[in-house]
Amino acid sequence: MNFFESIRISLRALRANKLRSALTMLGIIIGVAAVIAMVGIGNGATASITSQIQGLGSNLLTISAGQSSSGGVRGGVGSSNTLSMTDVSKIQVGAAVKAVAPVTSINAQVVMGRGNTSTNITGTTQDYEIIKNVTLTSGRFITKEDVDSNARVAVLGPTVVTNLFGDANASVIGKIIKVNNVPFQVIGVTTATGSTGFQSSDDMITAPITTIQARLIGRKTVRNILVSASSADLMQTAQDEITAAMHRAHKIQPGKDDDFTVQNQADMLATMQGVTQTLTMLLGGIAGISLLVGGIGIMNIMLVSVTERTREIGIRKAIGAKSMDILLQFLIEAVVLSVLGGGIGIALGYGGSSLVGKAMTLDTSISPTSVLVAFGFSAAIGIIFGVFPARKAAAMDPIDALRYE
Amino acid sequence: MIDLKGIKKIYANGDIQVAALGGVDLHVGANEFVAIMGPSGSGKSTMMNILGCLDTPTEGEYYLDGTDVAKASGDDLSVIRNRKIGFVFQGFNLLARTTALENVELPMLYAGMGGKERRVRAIAALESVGLSDRIHHRPKELSGGQQQRVAIARALVTKPAIILADEPTGNLDSRSSEEVMAIFQRLHASGNTIIIVTHEPDIAEVTERIVRFRDGHIEGDEKVINPRKAQAHVIEEGGTAT
Numbered sequence: 165m166n167f168f169e170s171i172r173i174s175l176r177a178l179r180a181n182k183l184r185s186a187l188t189m190l191g192i193i194i195g196v197a198a199v200i201a202m203v204g205i206g207n208g209a210t211a212s213i214t215s216q217i218q219g220l221g222s223n224l225l226t227i228s229a230g231q232s233s234s235g236g237v238r239g240g241v242g243s244s245n246t247l248s249m250t251d252v253s254k255i256q257v258g259a260a261v262k263a264v265a266p267v268t269s270i271n272a273q274v275v276m277g278r279g280n281t282s283t284n285i286t287g288t289t290q291d292y293e294i295i296k297n298v299t300l301t302s303g304r305f306i307t308k309e310d311v312d313s314n315a316r317v318a319v320l321g322p323t324v325v326t327n328l329f330g331d332a333n334a335s336v337i338g339k340i341i342k343v344n345n346v347p348f349q350v351i352g353v354t355t356a357t358g359s360t361g362f363q364s365s366d367d368m369i370t371a372p373i374t375t376i377q378a379r380l381i382g383r384k385t386v387r388n389i390l391v392s393a394s395s396a397d398l399m400q401t402a403q404d405e406i407t408a409a410m411h412r413a414h415k416i417q418p419g420k421d422d423d424f425t426v427q428n429q430a431d432m433l434a435t436m437q438g439v440t441q442t443l444t445m446l447l448g449g450i451a452g453i454s455l456l457v458g459g460i461g462i463m464n465i466m467l468v469s470v471t472e473r474t475r476e477i478g479i480r481k482a483i484g485a486k487s488m489d490i491l492l493q494f495l496i497e498a499v500v501l502s503v504l505g506g507g508i509g510i511a512l513g514y515g516g517s518s519l520v521g522k523a524m525t526l527d528t529s530i531s532p533t534s535v536l537v538a539f540g541f542s543a544a545i546g547i548i549f550g551v552f553p554a555r556k557a558a559a560m561d562p563i564d565a566l567r568y569e
Numbered sequence: 570m571i572d573l574k575g576i577k578k579i580y581a582n583g584d585i586q587v588a589a590l591g592g593v594d595l596h597v598g599a600n601e602f603v604a605i606m607g608p609s610g611s612g613k614s615t616m617m618n619i620l621g622c623l624d625t626p627t628e629g630e631y632y633l634d635g636t637d638v639a640k641a642s643g644d645d646l647s648v649i650r651n652r653k654i655g656f657v658f659q660g661f662n663l664l665a666r667t668t669a670l671e672n673v674e675l676p677m678l679y680a681g682m683g684g685k686e687r688r689v690r691a692i693a694a695l696e697s698v699g700l701s702d703r704i705h706h707r708p709k710e711l712s713g714g715q716q717q718r719v720a721i722a723r724a725l726v727t728k729p730a731i732i733l734a735d736e737p738t739g740n741l742d743s744r745s746s747e748e749v750m751a752i753f754q755r756l757h758a759s760g761n762t763i764i765i766v767t768h769e770p771d772i773a774e775v776t777e778r779i780v781r782f783r784d785g786h787i788e789g790d791e792k793v794i795n796p797r798k799a800q801a802h803v804i805e806e807g808g809t810a811t
Contacts, residue, residue, distance in 0.1 A: 169678055180666050479662045482623060483723065484651020484679040486644040563623050566662065 170489070174496040177469075185501060188465045191458030192505030192545065193512060196538050198451035200513025201520070203534050206444025208517070208526035213436045217429060219357060219365070223262075223396055224295065225403055227251075227389040227410065230423035246414065246423045247386040249373075252289075254413040255391060260402040262394045265291040266373055266386040274328065274369065275342045281327035284368040285318075285343055287376025288390075295392040296365070303337045303352030311372040316379070318348040322356040323367035332356075343369070346379045399430055459502070459545035466498050466553035477557050478565025491558035498550025499543060506542025510535055570730060570762055571597040571620065576629035576639075578615050578785075589615040590626070591785040597731075597764065602757040602796075604773035605766045607782030614735075616782065617766045621654055621733045622646045634730040651680055655724030659736035661716040663708040669695060669719045670704040676727050694722040698752055714745030721752055725761065732756065734765045738772055750775045751799035775799050 178185045229246045252266045269286040292298065293305040303319070310317050318341060326332045328341065336350045348371060357365050377384050393402035403426055410416075410424055470477070477490055514530055521528030578590040590612045597603055607613040618624035619631065622638055625646070631639040634653055641649060650656075655676075663672045673691040682690075695704050698718040708716050717737060724732050734753070738746035754775060757763050765776060773779050774797040781789040 166681065176666075475662070476664055479664060480675070480679070481647060482621075482650060482656055482662070483676040484647050486647045486679070488644070489679060563618055566623075566658070 167492070170492045170496055171500075173493050174500055177473075177493075177497055178500060181469075184465060188462055189501050189505035189508070191461035192455065192502050192542055193458075193509040195451065195455030195458040196506045196509025196542055197513035197516060198454055199448055199541075200510055200530060200534060200538055201516040202447035202451045203444060204513065204517030204528040204530045205520050205526065206440060206447060207531070208521055208524075208528035210437055210440040210444070211527050211529065213440055214433060217433050217436060220296075220429065223393040223399055223402075224429040225391040225393060225399065225406060226427040226429075227391065227406060228425050228427065229387075230421075230425060245385055247389060249384060249386060251410060251413050252386070252389055255389070255406055255409045258405070260394055260398040260405055262392040263291040263294040264392075265289045265295050265390050266388070267292070267390060268373055268376060268381065268385050268387045269368075270376070270380055272344045272380065274324065276328040276339065279328040279330065281324060283321075283324050283327070285376060285380065286368055286370050287373035287380075288370060289373055292370065292390070295390050298365075298370075299355040300352045301355050302335075303350070305352055306370065306372050311374050314374045314378055315372055316346065316348045316375055317351045317371065318343075319352040319354060319370040320350055321354050321364070321366045321368045323364065324369055325353055327367075341369075344380055348375075396430070399428060403428060455541065455545065458505070459549040462498055462501055462546065463549035463553060465501075466494060466550055467556070469497070470494060470553045470557040473557075474560065474565050474568040477560050478562050478568065481560070481562035482566060487558040490560075491554045494554035494557045495547065495550045498554065499546035502542045502546030502549075503539070506539050509542070510538055513538075570599045570601070570634060571595070571764075572630070572632040573619075574630040576619060576626045576631060578612075578619065578624070579627045588785055590619070592629070593785075593787055595780065595787065595790075597762065599762055600757070600760050601762055601764075602753070602777045603764045604776040604779045605764060605782065606768060606770075606773055606779055607788075608768070610784075611782040612785040613766050613782045615785075617733065617735050620731075620764060621656060622649045647679075651676055652727065653730040655727060655729040655732040657717070657720050657724050657732065657734035657737045659739040661708070661713070661720050661740070663716055663719055663723075665708055668705050668707055669700060669711070669722075672708070672719055673723045673726050676723060680727065690726055691722070694726040695719070697725070698722045712745070713741050714748055717741060717745070717749050718752065721749070721756075725756060731762045731764060734763065736767055737765060738767070738769065746772065747800045754796075754799050771797070 227247065247266070249266060252264055255261060255264045257264060265288050267286055267288045269284050271282060272285050273280060273282050274285075288306075289311050290306055290308050298305060300319070301322070305319055306315075306317060309315070320328075320336065320341075322332050325334060325336055329336060336353060339350045340347050341350060342348070354365070354370075373386070391402060391406055393399045406426055407422075410422070414423055416422060480490060517528040517530060520526065573593055573595040576590055576593040577588060580587045580589055593616065605613050605616060615624070619626050622633070622641070623646070625642065626639055629639060630637060633649065638646070638649055656662075664675070670688070670691050673694050674687045677687040677690065692701070692704060695701055698721050700715060700718055700722065703711060703715060708719070711719065737753075738749055741749060750772060753763055753765065763776075765772070767773055774793060777793050777796050779789070779791055779793060780787060
């Protein structure tokens, strides 16, 4: 029999039982939609985290203080205060190292007239501008002179400007703000980067590190040293140079534990991407299980359908249907159910993930590959779970089938 | 046309072997009109299944239209049924939710015939049983007699070597029975070979030869002298008179 005739017969049978067909498809619809949405959202999260980490600076290496160990209790990374301004001067700018800047920061209450806000005050040097790709909408960034002279000057993030002055476009250059009652003169405003979450570069104040140490902290602490490598290829060279310089500065003998750690942005990126990818796999896997359950639903209904239509199978066989004709008829029914469900599921999953993307400002991306895979997978499920009932139908003896009430 | 030699059918039921047919010889020539009669358990249903190639004999030879079909199996039997046999069942056995036309087209569909030819032949077959105004009706919209006529149209549409009818009037009232038998009589007159299984003597009287079964053997085989003409004055609403 013609293949298209088989399809026609199958479609007619599915139409005859609309509600049942729809409910059977629902399992596949939910499964495929869940897989598509989960993978889409996972990809969006990966992209978002990648851009956030890259937004921290280009080719960034971060030196943190080592772990403190007192009375056998080991603290976390950065829990000891082993970094100093001397270390900064020991790291030489050269072929691999583009710029070096120490940072220390505190959270403090900032007051300007009647406006006030709590924000992060980061003390650093002029090179921070290069390392973090800082751009300004007005004024200037801190200079070497500011750092050398402990100048009480500050560069504000746009969020801080809004919080203090009520308007992001307010003219603030030259105004005096008070940080823990220490007056600072505003010398610049940074461009909004749109970064949110922890350590937003929009919600912070940058000032000379010397001023912060002397006026606000009272100790010459350096929390991190940021180093920018000249290029992505030179990250490892820069890291080696830094490690060597730090060994010399801290007089660490070979074979002894370092009292500092160097974090590579690429490593961080890889780690975070690894985490999100694992999560995506996990979510996709769970969604995949629901797809499997949907497939079993199809098999279940097809088995019921075969039993119900025993007499029909008997009639068809009596008047000349071969086993293959019957097999195809039921197999096509199962495949149509799963493929149609898969198609609807893809549409729903796409809609769902873009909705979540809008709500969470994620760039959820659905690749054509994942659509193809989902489609192929649902067709495969139709075949795998359809074969058993279809074979059962095809193997029926016409005499018994005709006698079936 | 049909040649049966030493046909045996033995069913194994645990250790007990039951012979439904114990060596049957039967010859049916072209354009014969035969009734197979017998009480229940006589083996006539088994005979019907073997004649219809729904089942194969345990022993013996069966030549249908010149080919030995006793040893055929599965899909080969499907093809033989499709090409050489037209079935009419007691319970009509039409596909529900499918129109009369599509039911009649079905055997041609499995024969791989093109859509246009199927349609033309199906309409002609339905016309010949007086249902030209019912071709788009579904089985449940038709009376029992009409349903059986659709089934007859389906049986004859492939121009089979034999038409096999298993208690074709068993589910019908006497009026519809007469109409159906009148159609069989007419089909016979136009050259078809027809075998009817029945237990009703007045149905068997319409045929030209009666083969009686008892306990798996042929008990009697006689010609019907002067067959009764089936009384079908008018075939229901809009049908053609016979």
